[in-house]
Amino acid sequence: MNIMIPSNINGMYLIQQVSDMTGLSKQVIRKWEERYNLLQPKRLENGYRVYSDIDINNLLSVKALSRQGHSIKQAVELTKERSIVLDIVPDHLISIQHQETLNAYVFQLLEKGTHCDELELNLILQQAYYSFGLADFLTSVIIPFLNEVGNRWDRKEWSEYQESVSSLIVRDFLVQIRRNFQCREDAPLILGACLPHERHEIPLHILLLQFMMKGWKTILVGASPASGSVESLIGKLKPAKVLLSATTMAPFDNDPNLLKNLDQFALANKQIDFYLGGLGAIEYAKNKTLLAIRVTNSIEETLS
Structure with missing residues (x-):
């Protein structure tokens, strides 16, 4: 069964949906619920259990901790302790803590992504x-969903097609936002570019949208130029x-001189600020001395 139940503010999901959202089997979910009292599902009039956003985050927490080497029992205890901390954290810190949890929209995206429902x-x-506004x-x-997609791909829980x-x-949706975003004609211009042979352009879409919210015009050079x-x-x-x-x-595997040549090009164009980011770039450049390109994964640094 794959029926979406109208959600209240905390979310209400059937066990098959929870399985799709977490990547855990229904048998494992029931086992963790019954053996460790991890979940607090409610029951509908027809007897079906329904689970909340909190339940799903708890399942994901235990799953992540177990992959880090904790036993399931230890992972459950750590998750319960974390839940207590979240319950008593001061209001002004909630946004910081919220970054560690996923929300109902991410859960629904994971469910539909499991079934490739475009x-x-x-x-x-x-x-x-429309609910959050662009920044949030x-x-x-977007970022939490893509992180989870990447994790499931790395763990081979999702196929290449999923x-x-x-x-x-996600990429096409972000492209449409960028196309419809209005900028002043005299706004400063920032160019985002994948390096040759790099096919992952979504991080650039996200960065450029964050710049557009600050008043910049943007141009994207997409995958593998x-x-x-x-x-x-x-x-x-x-x-x-x-x-x-x-x-x-x-x-860098395809062109060992790429970074050196780009740095020389940046040095010859000192009036332009050059930044290099991404996990592959940061790893490759960590022992390299660059003259004109700043290596960073900080949006705050590039905005400064």
């Missing part, structure tokens, strides 16, 4: 966007800032 994924993204939509929905459908739907095309476009457009991105090591 229409529902788009509808949920649309609802979340990116930080509270991962690609979810990622492409041709060698030399980024430098050519920079020379033509003369942006104030350039964000270079590599989530993987592919750009």
Whole structure:
């Protein structure tokens, strides 16, 4: 059964939905509920159990802790202790703590992503966007969802098709937001570019949207651009800032001189601020000395 029940503010989900959202089997969910008293489901009039957002976050917490080496019993105890802390944390710290939990929109995206339901994924993204506003939509929905998608792909819980459908739907949705975003003609320009052989462009979409909210015009050079095309476009457009991105090591494996050449190009264009980010880039550059490119994963640094 895969029927979405109208949610209250805390969420109400059937066990099959919870299984889709967490990647745990229904048998494991029932076992953790009965053996460890981890969950507090309610019952509908027809006898079906329904679970809340809190229940789902607790399941995900135990799952993550168990993968870190804790026994299930230890993971449950740590999760319960964390729940107590969240209950008593002062109001002004709730937003900090909230970053460790997922919300109902992320759960629904995970459920629909499990079934590769493109229409529902788009509808949920649309609802979340209008509910949160762009800034919180990116930080509270898009980033947590993509992180979980990546985790499930890495753990082989999701197939390549499930991962690609979810990622492409998010990418296309962010593209539409950027296309419809209005900027002043005299706004400063920032160019975001994947490095050659880098195919993960979604992080750049997120960064550029965050810049647009600060009044910047943006241009994106998407996945795996041709060698030399980024430098050519920079020379033509003369942006104030350039964000270079590599989530993987592919750009540097394919061209060992790439970073050195880009740094020399940046040095010759000192009027432009160059930044390099992404897990692959940071890992590759950690023992390299760069003259003109700043390596960072901090949006605050690039905005400064």
